[in-house]
Amino acid sequence: MTVPIETVLDSLEAVVAEAPHAVSFLFERARVLEALGRDMLAEEAYRAVLRADRSHFRALNDLGRLYHRNNLINQAEVCFRAAVAADPQSVIGATNLGYVLFGRGDLQGAKLEFDRALVLRPDHTPAVRGLVGVLRGLGEDVSHLHIPEIEPRKPTPQVSPTDAYVEYVYEVAANTIVAGETDSVRSFLEKLLGRNPSNVDLLWRLADFASRQHNHQAALQIYQLAAEIAPENRELHLGIASAYEEMGNVQAASAIWSSDVLRGVVRIFDYKGSGTPIRLLTVASALHAIRYELLVDYTLVQNTVIYTQAYADAHPLPEHDVVFIAIGDVESDSAALEIAKRIVERTSAPVINPPERVAHTGRIEQSLRLGLLEGVRTSHIVPVARERVCRSDAESFVRDLGFEFPMLLRSPGFHNGFFFEPVDRADQLRSVASQLPGDEALLISFQDTRSPDGMLRKYRMMCIDGALYPIHLAVSRNWKVHYASSLMRDSSEFRREEARYLSDPESVIGARAMRALESIARTMDLDYGGIDFGIDANGDVVVFEANGAMGIFMPDDDPRWDYRRGAFSTALDAAKSMIVRRASARSLQPKR
Secondary structure, three states: OOOOHHHHHHHHHHHHHHOOOOHHHHHHHHHHHHHOOOHHHHHHHHHHHHHHOOOOHHHHHHHHHHHHHOOOHHHHHHHHHHHHHHOOOOHHHHHHHHHHHHHHOOHHHHHHHHHHHHHHOOOOHHHHHHHHHHHHHOOOOOOOOOOOOOOOOOOOOOOOHHHHHHHHHHHHHHHHHHOOOOOOHHHHHHHHHOOOHHHHHHHHHHHHHHHHOOOHHHHHHHHHHHHHHOOOOHHHHHHHHHHHHHOOOHHHHHHHHOOOOOOOOEEEOOOOOOOOOEEEEEEEOOOOEOOHHHHOOOOOEEEEEEEHHHOOOOOOOOOOOEEEEEEOOOOOOHHHHHHHHHHHOOOOOOEEOOHHHHOOOOHHHHHHHHOOOOOEEOOOEEEEEHHHHHOOOHHHHHHHOOOOOOEEEEOOOOOOOOOEEEEOOHHHHHHHHHOOOOOEEEEEEOOOOOOOOOOEEEEEEEEEOOEEEEEEEEEEOOOOOOHHHOOOOOOHHHHHHHHHHHHOHHHHHOHHHHHHHHHHHHHHOOOEEEEEEEEOOOOOEEEEEEEOOOOOOOOOOOHHHHHHHHHHHHHHHHHHHHHHHHHHHHHHOOOO
């Protein structure tokens, strides 16, 4: 379907009328008005966003662009300065301010902003070109700067109008989910998409995204909308049950799991081979399973997944040659692990990642046992009632437990940096603790692994069937290092360093660290697991996390990641081969 932009505006106006404080939709309304060329209305719409959120970077930046396009330079400068103040890490904000100042003849001010942008992203072409113009205007030498050539415009991929519209709806809804504005998400989707069955996949993607953002209320709304459109789709009902469970509504979750739709449900992946397949039984939690589907060679293996939430001892197990326990989160999925133990007791097939081994990989136990190994450092971790560190005597309480500042606070059961915060000073402790969810908090000592260049580095090493496989190195200025938000995309120097780590890790982290990683892998004793770590000034391994919950995600198609693909393929092939090898032992045992 091709939807006129005026129709999109009408739908947004209706959503905003229902939820006048939903900033994401207010902002989208402003963007659509600008796209229609209604600049005066767009200006007022951007101002409405800023009245609700005065530090909304995108509204400040886009309003600045609108003013600049209309030659309202003073207003544009005010907006861009506010945008830079709202997000000092934005390359775009600094670059836009630089060009406004350049145009006004403030060469020193423009130089400062272009320099700021290039510190954040050294190869940002607009900032490089702006700096070259400024330096020439100042009569300074520009020979030290690499001036990027203007790249020929790449052909635009052919995208159907339907796909473009659907992806637009996805982007707006995703921004709303990230902003935590859940009340109007369903209304927005219904108004812009209707109840067309062809959009169920989009709704599933959005609900899954919301779950990964820990916005379970939004996930529930979207799963429910999709299930009303496609009631026969079991994946949607799985999502509804999981969302209820994540929200703590155990009664509602249990009702879904015990319904006719999900009771005893298994998921069977398509077998793509031609001969008799190896039969893999994957035991997974619908809440926090690892990405088991990436570890299977479907030309050799038929993968049947049994969810612990839908399991009952009275149900027969699917026929299988090997079992894979795809449960890695000990803190939040202990119930699933107990069910996995019951399933394993019913089979004589080889088991990958036996649950009794996985049970020892929680953060606290790992910090204790791995910290005893030579060449390994771990954080001191103490679980406490969260309300205890919200009291007036919180500082003396944590100091009595052996903690100093800076330290870290974390809500157990969350990954990817969610609800994991630094406490730099004692007077921040109560404020940080009060913003965490749940009744329990983990007090964690801070381990400084900053390198001599001032950067923090996080390495990942997978342990598969007794061997080590380097997967990535992420470099960041921020103590909370994640690959997606690191400097790797923008720094060829750091990418070269990562390439060396992937091809020869010992040459980068040293022999002492490699021996320590081998000791960690032996101590964990998992068939499939991973270690996230840093290296301190003594060459010791500082363990951030070590468990069976880590995934191996192939990089996107960007050519700059070509050097990573070989290491990923090697690790994935090792996991796939392990499943096949373990299953071969089954031929000597009676099947159940």
